[in-house]
Amino acid sequence: MIDLARPLALPRPRWKEPSILPGFGVGLGLTLTYLGLIVVLPLAALAIRPWELGVSGVWHELAQPRVTAALKLSFGLSALAALLNAPLGLLIAWTLVRYQFPGRRILDALVDLPFALPTAVAGIALSAIYAPNGPLGSLAAKIGIKTAYSPLGIFIALVFIGLPFVVRSLQPVMQDLDAEVEEAAQTLGATTLQRVIRVVLPALAPALISGVSLAFARAVGEYGSVVFIAGNLPMKTEIAPLLIVIKLEQYDYAGAAAVGLAMVVIAFSILIGINAAQTWFARRGRP
């Protein structure tokens, strides 16, 4: 006999999470208010602004070669920088968590520096080092590579500011990773490569993805450190945030808002995609 009163076992969003802790209503209320005030309201103001140009005006604004070039540059280099930080961040986190050596704590603290440094200071420091007359820039120039004032310079700055996000996302998860699981895999005859690919990486994947997406998001919005090293040539090394500032300085508020809105939409779509991937990995990686 089928019990009709019993709900079907579909994973449907529910209003109440069963929890022994009280305060769901208050918690949700505060969350919505806070997010609404801090995140949604300013974004709504941004979303309203460009339409004074009309739909075709916004489209015209975004279709300008200079705007598309800047958007491509910002999102492309941010993605590349975040992807480079994935293996390097993994390696650094692994070294800091799994090994004991003198100076480990100092190295650990160093990772946070790109967080703490004012971005303009980082930009000036990077451009001093990578400029054609700087210590690294002159070396690179000798073998014919242009670092500062080229897309490569922007890439370097974005890698610099993104690294801590990856390392700091991975570290706590690695610390919780039981060495016994790996040992069990070994006793069952898994090779080293198998242990890394089938045991360690799946467990780390959600944290790695979240670290990479944080680094990516930060890089897309980064302004201070990049403008000093970029050279800022329209169509070539002009990042989208700088183009927004330039438009503002020409009193083109609507045009600036249009580019800003495009950035928000693109970034939001990418982050939703990354979130979906993360959920998938999290399910798969669960023991």
Add this chain to the structure above:
Amino acid sequence: MSKTEITRRGLVGAGAALGGVAAMPGVALAAAQLGNTLLNVSYDPTRELYKEINAAYAQYWKAKTGQAITINQSHGGSGKQARAVIDGLQADVVTLALAADIDEIAKRAKLLPANWQSRLPQNSTPYTSTVVFLVKKGNPWKIHDWPDLIRPGVGIISPNPKTSGGARWAYLAAYAYGLKHGGDAAAQDYVRKLYKQAPVLPTGARDATTTFAQRGLGDVLLAWENEAYLTIEEFGPKFDIVYPSLSILAEPPVAVIDRNVERHNTKFLAEGYLNFLYSPIAQDIIGKHHFRPREAKAAAKYAANFKPIPLVTIADTFGGWTKAQATHFADGGVFDRIYKPS
């Protein structure tokens, strides 16, 4: 009172706080209480100049009225500074790189009347300046005039004219040279070639100077005259100044922001400050900092520093700032059409 009003107040500190107090009825007896803080919102290369002028004015004001005053200064690209004032930065006076930026404040935020430029002597410009070339010591590229800048291999450093006031003067000086040697078509051709030689496009004058002097990028810096002298003072004799055969008379204007000084109760203080810029004391400081003084005595004293070259004016050659701005620097204007990075 609107919400934005409160936030704007929050931004400014002392000057605005005073205005707020005076506006409250209970404290209305403080009507006689005059604001004692000025905010001078200026462009990039005047940091050192106004530091000295502010000290002199504070001393002068104290001796004259007994009131101790504080003058705060804010510096940045001229366009950026104008936008900050439009967006609510509580400037009592603005001292910007070009009239077009103050026009924007009058037009967009209506913080001062449209005829602001006629309120003070000499088009409200207490000093002038010009655009010169700064080259490396010994002038290895043998750069003597505008045509030398577009020789293959020469790298020029000049900020983005869209964001920098100084760069707009530099662009117009280059354009004026082209005009004189062949008219509009030749001028456009010349500036097109000129900006092809720019390896970077900094956003402001200081940024450009740093890129050239510290990072060693480029061979010629198109610089404000005072900025060129300052670079030599800062970095030692690693650079030479080259005066081209023709340049532009740069007229950086000053204005009181009426609506803000009413709110801060600083009208007299602000007007006194701008008039003080025309005084012999201030004119001497102006000359000392390599800006060209208006007053005859100071001008004579520093004449040796300012090579007399033919200078075109914005009014005669370009029909004033409003027209020059619309023709050359607006979106889709001449600069947008000619600019293609190499």
